[in-house]
Amino acid sequence: MLILTRKLGESIAIGDDIKITFLEMTGKQLRIGIEAPRNVSVHRAEIYQAIQEQNVQASASDIRIADIWEKLTQR
């Protein structure tokens, strides 16, 4: 991992199109601004982990569709 030290207000560039600016530090919280092309997806990393875990759980669903559907349509 490349490790850089930056001051608030300074930026780093990733490739030609992506710029990350370190805006504000409040206690342990860091606000950053990200400029990237619209076709680059930017998400908090936790969301990838959460979705991956959900996918793994979902792939373990071993149930008859009819049983799920019966539960869903019971009023």
Place this chain on the structure above:
Amino acid sequence: MEIDTTRFGKIRIKESELIGMRGRILGFENHKRFVLLTAEENTPLWWLQSVDDPAIAFVVINPRIVKPDYAPAISEGDLELLDIQRTEEIALLSIVTVRSAPVRATANLRAPILINTAKRWAKQVILDDSDYPIQHDILGNKADFKIGLSAKEPLGGNRPDRVHPSSPAAG
């Protein structure tokens, strides 16, 4: 071609029925080919079965059935990756997680499977809109159900998906 599945045994499918993953299903990066299966004519739930691993299949549902006002913005990058030109080419499926004890079913509305129905290319997208949860409680929101949508096939049109009579779900 014939494929092996853990849940449904051996199944014959046409290559034209394959759905190719252009992006990844997170955690299942090696699975590049899927097929949609169901054993139940009258439910809107389908299995998205991996062709590359007999054991891997996801229960999927049209998210509008569990969340009728579902209208997420799809990013340009995702549309480009799947070469989607027109909205009619878009299909969305939510992965459903089912737990048996206690019975709980959730739909992942935050990371639906986006499909180009013309090319049969797909990827799992991550929506920017954090109002759509990863675990949308289906049973707890049953009142929202649009059962009338249930007869619709996920990819619409000329029945690209199959009913497989020998599957366990056919009972």
